[in-house]
Amino acid sequence: MEETVVAMEEMGVDVVAAERESQTIEMSAKGVSVWFGKRKILENVNMDFPKKTVTALIGPSGCGKSTFIRTLNRLHELIPGAALAGEILYEGQDIYRQDVDPVHIRLAIGMVFQKPNPFPSMTIRGNVLSGLKLSGMKRPDHDALVEQTLTSAGLWKEVKDRLNAPAGDLSGGQQQRLVIARALAVNPHVLLMDEPCSALDPASTLRIEETIRELSKDITIIIVTHNMQQAVRVSDYTAFFLAEENQPGYVVEQGLTTEIFGNPRDQRTLDYVNGRFG
Amino acid sequence: MSIETPMRDLGKGKKANAGDRIFNRTITGAAFTSLIILAGITVFLGAKAGPVLQEQGLSFLTETMWDPLGVPPEFGIAGMLYGSLLLAVIALVISVPVSLFLAVFMVFMAPPKVSKILTNLVDLMAAIPSVIIGLWAFYVLVPPAQEWQQLLNQYLGWIPLFQNESGNFTGTPFIGGVVLAIMMVPIVTSITAEVLKRTPPELVNAAESLGCSMFTMLRYVALPFGRGGIVGGVMLGLGRALGETIAVFFVLKLVFDINFYKIIESGGGSIATLIVSKFGETNGEYEVNVLLASGFFLFLMTLVVNAIANLIVARTDRLKS
Incomplete structure (x- = not known):
């Protein structure tokens, strides 16, 4: 797996910088277990971001990655029968504390979903600003905000002349970047991405x-992906989830992406990252 | 020089099996039956209405009188036409918000069990015969409704809408509208709930991840998505309100003069109720034809309402796609 590290460096991933930044922890999961009704989905996940x-x-499908990511911004609790044990700390505070407003958490911790989901009844501009309307958040200078977030999402040049066109006119890849801009417009500190490229073509994926x-x-990004190369290309850290049949999922191994892919400690990790199962 | 290959005959001459043929014909026949019935009704009503309109002239639609024994007999149904519309508007104003709230509660807020029970109750409510609702309204609703109207008059009497000079609060358009609203609510609620249930979960997810409240999610995501269907449901309810006969017959005092806006003043009009209340005591065939002509215009009115509804739905659908 020497090539992996080399590949990462070629992609411009600064491994040293990543390690240096790791001094401050943005979020962490402490002993997180998750249930839907009586079924346990996740077992004792501990992780720092x-x-x-x-x-x-x-990790393979059905091992609880998506469920886990949804506990990080309290979307999990909106599903009937959902339950949770343990703590999710954001800036050192448990986000599930009684006095925490879930709306604040969801604004600070944005999310991008598997399928591009812009609001079809709104324009491109309307979609970018929709978070402000939906949450009642006030931010000055909407024009600048639209330009800045669309630029960050790499979509500004393509849409700057048709901001008032319906969002449905965009291609799938453009829609996904629009959705990223929409998430950025409420100024999150963390962005959760649940297989953001699984419905996209390779060129859009690259973008x-x-x-x-x-x-x-x-910002801090946490991404669920089934694409090993993607994990290598974009991430500093990797966590490998696994679930035996009808058992809750758990974390087999986590650490620097270079370690997980280049020098895994667990045989199952080695097998998985080399495509021998899953 | 190009070489042309002959075009193939696709599917023609292929014999469907006998079962399929019989099935196809049955279905096609059934489809045409509805058209034939509709055309039959239109022709019948039109044929009866034509001579009446010729004899009475345009005043049939603009005057307010019912003089079957005069020489010549004179008729004008303006009060009835207007009354039907007024009742429908009152019913609409009351039933749409109630239905919307009920549907939202059923789909987005109630626990699944409660939602299921409510859905069944609403469907059950739609199945109550209108004559039962009329009787119930006559005995149970009217007495307290008189007090509500007195209160409305006492505190909001400065609004022309709530004026009442006679001191008589029975047989008002308001009560008629309330009864119609009770009959519209199950229809509008059940269609609205069906539409709201189809809000794509990924859009709801998106709104939730952007820190929405229930209200903002409804306003910016669920209602814009379901607009066309909800308008369609309201129009279906409105069709019922315009054409409802018996329930209104029990609670509305029929007067031929136009009651323009005093909705808590005794007396109003309704074409459907006019027909049912006059039909048993007509003076000769001509008056029957006059009633049929009134029916023709009720039919036209519902047709126009439906056409407008279709236009609205088509327009909102186009905006969406």
Whole structure:
């Protein structure tokens, strides 16, 4: 797996910088277990997300990665029957404390979903600003905000002349970048991405990956992906999830992406990252 | 020089099996039956309405009188036409918000069990015969409704809408509208709930991840998405309100003069109720034809309402796609 590290360096991933940043922890999960009704989905997940880094969550389908990511911004609790044990710390505070407003958490910790989901009844501009309307958040100078977030999402040049066109006119890849701009417009510190490229073609995927690298200079990103190469290309840290049949998922191994892919300690990790199962 | 290959005959001459043929014909026949019935009704009503309109002239639609024994007999149904519309508007104003709230509660807020029970109750409510609702309204609703109207008059009487000079609060358009609203609510609620249930979960997810409240999610995501369907549901309810006969017959005092806006003043009009209340006591065939002509215009009115509804739905759908 020597090539992997080399590949990362070629992609411009600064491994040393990533390690240096790891001094400050933005978010962490402490002993997190998750249930839907009586079914246990996740078992005792402990994980730290250092500030301004990208963490990839990998593992076969049904091992609880998506469920885990949804506990990080309290979307999990909106599903009937959902339950949780343990703590999710954001800036050192448990986000599930009684006096915490979930709306504040969801604004600070944005999310991008698997399928591009712009609001079809709104324009491109309307979609970017929709978070302000939906949450009642006030931010000055909407024009500048639209330009800045669309630029960050790598979409500004393509849409700047048709901001009032319906969002449905855009291609799938453009829609996904629009959705990223929408998430950025409420100024989050963390961005959760649940397989953001799984519905996109390779060229669009590449654009999104560039966007992720660019965004990670300012915010912390946690991304679920089934694409091993993508995890190598975009992430500083990787966590490998696994679930035996009808058992809750757990974290087999986590650490620097270079370690997980280059020198895994667990045989199952080695097998998975080399495509021998899953 | 190009070489042309002959075009193939696709599917023609292929024999469908006998079962399929019989099935196709049955279905096609059934589809045409509805058209034939609709055309039959239109022709019948039109044929009866034509001579009446010729004899009475345009005043049939603009005057307010009912003089079957005069020489010549004179008729004008302006009060009835207007009354039907007024009742429908009152019913609309009351039933749409109630239905919307009920549907939102059922789909987005109530626990699944409660939602299921409510859905069944609403469907059950739609199945109550209108004559039962009329009787119930006559005995149970009207007495307290008189007090509500007195209160409205006492505190909001400065609004022309709530003026009442006679001191008689029975048989008002308001009560008629309330009864119609009760009949519209199950229809509008059940269609609205069906539409709201189809809000794509990924859009709801997106709104939730952007820190929405229930209200902002409804306003910016669910309602814009379901607009066309909800308008359609309201129009279906409105169709019922315009054409409803018996329930209104029990609670509305029919007067031929136009009651323009005093909705808590005794007396109003309704074409459907006019027909049912006059039909048993007509003076000769001509008056029957006059009633049929009134029916023709009720039919036209509902047709126009439906056309407008279709236009609205088509327009909102186009905006969406």
